[in-house]
Each structure stands twice: as C-alpha cells, then as structure tokens.
Amino acid sequence: MTLARRGAARGDLLDAALRLLADRPPSAISGREIAEEAGVNYGLVHYHFGSKDRLLDMAWRQHLDWLVDTEMEGGTRPVSVRATAEDRTLWAVAGHMALDPLQATGDGDRRRVLDAYRDLVEASDPDGDPVHHWTTIAALFALELGWPIFGPANVTAIGLSSAHLPMARSRVEALVATLESSVGLRSGEPAGGKGDS
Amino acid sequence: MTVPRGPDEVRTALVDAASALLGEKPPQRITGRELAERAGVNYGLVHHYFGGKSALLSEGLAHLAASYALGERADGKPGDWRPSQPFSIRNRPDYLRAIAFASIAGEMDEVSTIHPVVEASLAEVADRRGCGEEPTDETRVDVAVATMFQLGWCLFAEMVSGGLELDATEQDEVEARLRLVLRAVLLGLDVGEAARGIREAEGT
Numbered sequence: 001m002t003l004a005r006r007g008a009a010r011g012d013l014l015d016a017a018l019r020l021l022a023d024r025p026p027s028a029i030s031g032r033e034i035a036e037e038a039g040v041n042y043g044l045v046h047y048h049f050g051s052k053d054r055l056l057d058m059a060w061r062q063h064l065d066w067l068v069d070t071e072m073e074g075g076t077r078p079v080s081v082r083a084t085a086e087d088r089t090l091w092a093v094a095g096h097m098a099l100d101p102l103q104a105t106g107d108g109d110r111r112r113v114l115d116a117y118r119d120l121v122e123a124s125d126p127d128g129d130p131v132h133h134w135t136t137i138a139a140l141f142a143l144e145l146g147w148p149i150f151g152p153a154n155v156t157a158i159g160l161s162s163a164h165l166p167m168a169r170s171r172v173e174a175l176v177a178t179l180e181s182s183v184g185l186r187s188g189e190p191a192g193g194k195g196d197s
Numbered sequence: 198m199t200v201p202r203g204p205d206e207v208r209t210a211l212v213d214a215a216s217a218l219l220g221e222k223p224p225q226r227i228t229g230r231e232l233a234e235r236a237g238v239n240y241g242l243v244h245h246y247f248g249g250k251s252a253l254l255s256e257g258l259a260h261l262a263a264s265y266a267l268g269e270r271a272d273g274k275p276g277d278w279r280p281s282q283p284f285s286i287r288n289r290p291d292y293l294r295a296i297a298f299a300s301i302a303g304e305m306d307e308v309s310t311i312h313p314v315v316e317a318s319l320a321e322v323a324d325r326r327g328c329g330e331e332p333t334d335e336t337r338v339d340v341a342v343a344t345m346f347q348l349g350w351c352l353f354a355e356m357v358s359g360g361l362e363l364d365a366t367e368q369d370e371v372e373a374r375l376r377l378v379l380r381a382v383l384l385g386l387d388v389g390e391a392a393r394g395i396r397e398a399e400g401t
Contacts, residue, residue: 146349
C-alpha cells in the first residue's frame with residue numbers, strides 16, 4: 001500500500017465512523033465494522049488511531065470543529081435551529097454520545113461548541129449574570145438538539161397532525177431568538193415570543 | 198432465573214426483556230432472538246404471542262410509559278416523585294433512554310406512545326391560560342415544545358454541565374432557572390426573562 005492510499009484510508013475511516021455513530025452508540029460499534037464500512041483493512045484502525053474509541057472520538061470532534069468553523073463562522077454567531085435540524089449527523093451523533101459517553105481519550109477538545117457558545121455569550125453580555133448565561137446556553141442546547149430528536153413525535157402525540165410541524169418549529173425558533181437576544185446575541189429574526197404580540 | 202411458564206409469565210417476561218433492551222440500544226439493533234434469550238423463553242414464542250419483534254418492542258415502550266405515568270421506579274415500586282413535576286423523566290433513565298434511541302432511529306411513530314403526562318399537562322395548561330376545556334392548536338404546540346424541551350434537557354444535561362464545567366451548586370442554580378424557562382414555554386411567557394430568574398405573572 002502506498003503512503004497516499006494510507007492517507008486516504010485515514011479520512012475514509014473518520015467518515016465511516018461518523019456514519020456509524022449516527023446509526024448507533026459507540027458501544028455498539030466495533031473496529032471491524034468501521035473498517036468494513038470504510039472499505040479498508042482492519043489493521044489501519046490501529047495504525048492510524050490506536051484504538052476504536054479514539055477513532056470514534058476524533059470523528060466526532062472533527063464534526064464539531066466543522067460546525068464551529070462553518071455554521072458558527074469561527075465562533076462568531078450561534079447555530080441556527082434550521083442548521084441543527086437539517087444536520088442529521090449532528091443531532092443523531094450528539095444523542096448517541098449523550099446516551100453512551102466515550103471515555104475521554106485525553107487529546108483534543110470535545111467541548112469546542114460549548115466553549116464557543118460561552119465565549120460568544122460572555123463577549124456579547126460582558127457584565128451579565130453567569131447563571132443567566134449558563135441557563136441560556138443550556139436551554140439553547142435542549143431546544144436545538146431536542147427539537148430534531150423529540151419534536152416530530154411529540155407534535156403528533158399531542159393530537160396535532162404533521163401539518164402543524166412548521167408551526168411548532170416556528171415556535172422553537174421564536175424561543176431560541178428570545179433566549180439569544182436576552183444575552184445580546186442576534187440570530188436571523190427579531191426576538192419576541194408570541195407573548196408580546 | 199426460573200423459566201417462565203404459561204402465557205402470562207411468558208408475555209410478562211418478554212415485555213420486561215423488551216423494556217430493558219430498549220434502554221440499551223437502538224430498536225433496529227434488537228433482534229427477536231435477543232429478546233427471547235433475555236426473557237429466557239423459546240424464540241418461537243415472540244411470534245406466537247406478539248406476531249413479531251416490532252409489536253413486542255411497542256409493548257415494551259408502552260409498558261415503560263405506563264410505569265412512568267404511575268410514578269413508579271424502574272423496579273416497579275412507588276417512586277418519591279410525581280410525573281407532573283418538571284423534568285421528572287430524569288427519574289426514569291430507562292424510559293428516557295428508550296425514547297431517545299427510538300426517536301433518533303426515527304421509529305418513535307411505529308414504536309408508538311410518548312410522554313404519558315402530556316394529556317394531563319395539556320388540560321392544566323389550557324385551564325391556566327384561560328382558553329377553556331378545548332386547548333387551541335397554539336396551546337398544543339406549546340405543550341409539545343415544552344415536552345420536547347424537557348426530554349432534550351434531560352438527555353443533554355450531563356454533556357452541557359460537564360462542558361461548561363459547572364459544579365454541583367451551579368448545576369442546581371441552572372436547573373432552578375430552567376424550571377422557570379419551562380414554565381414560560383408552557384404559559385407563553387418570555388423565556389429570556391425566565392432565564393434571568395424573573396418569574397412573570399400568569400395571564401399577562
């Protein structure tokens with residue numbers, strides 16, 4: 001095998017690991033399955049990453065880096081409800097990671113999105129109350145990740161049809177906008193829950 | 198473990214096995230053989246009593262939902278919490294995990310049922326918002342969003358609190374504020390004010 005091919009195998013393994021993490025939690029994924037999904041030799045999992053868990057962890061962190069760099073424009077704006085909802089990989093993998101956390105592998109930073117949020121909020125509301133800041137970040141995560149995972153089934157379970165999904169999503173977007181503006185952040189639309197109307 | 202005998206014991210053993218496995222892995226990864234093995238019964242009985250794996254998994258989820266609605270602990274004994282309390286699903290991580298796995302897999306519709314306190318919550322919220330007995334679509338949407346918010350927070354609380362490096366006291370402070378935020382979502386109040394710790398009056 002050439003060095004170039006080995007390099008490509010590394011990227012293929014990271015992509016394959018992320019695809020499998022969207023399907024199931026880390027504990028239900030073996031190194032052989034990742035190699036098979038990537039179409040590369042099993043030995044390369046250890047050659048490039050040392051262990052299966054470290055490969056899964058790196059795949060996840062790489063996706064979070066990508067999110068901060070693109071959606072958050074380097075950490076200068078919050079993630080939109082639309083972006084999270086449309087990125088199945090993001091919410092499915094986040095859900096599986098929350099259900100079945102990987103042991104920390106000690107290298108790199110898995111908290112990049114949370115760190116970016118904290119910096120963003122502290123910069124836009126420098127004299128604010130820390131509990132207000134943490135609560136806002138916590139509520140934004142619960143709403144933006146909770147919506148794609150739990151939203152659709154909850155809307156139909158309460159006696160509404162799937163035709164009401166856009167109405168529910170607008171409500172989530174309004175809540176997110178109100179929370180963001182309470183710490184001085186501005187996303188797409190002006191703040192204001194329907195309580196003000 | 199004694200071998201389950203007779204229709205009632207076999208059914209119960211299989212539903213218990215389904216409830217347990219649903220909290221361990223996504224529904225599409227659970228096999229009929231695994232269910233039978235966990236229940237300690239013959240594989241053929243899954244089909245005999247339930248017609249197949251997915252019907253049995255639905256029963257398992259319905260069983261968890263009913264048990265949660267009764268305020269039971271995972272072992273079936275009475276819990277020291279009520280399902281109507283904010284974020285009460287945290288007391289039943291087995292049910293939360295089962296809902297989360299099924300929802301991520303997009304099988305929550307087929308695997309049916311959801312948050313059994315939603316109906317009760319709906320009636321109470323409609324009453325407090327003064328819109329009478331029949332909740333409006335708007336009220337229904339708010340209750341659905343509030344339910345989703347509770348599930349979302351309970352699933353991601355550890356990840357978020359850990360990432361923000363909050364100590365136990367700080368976590369409690371955030372949790373108290375989030376209860377205010379939840380109330381604001383349910384009653385159509387300003388969630389930003391709630392996050393600041395301001396408890397707005399109802400019906401303003």
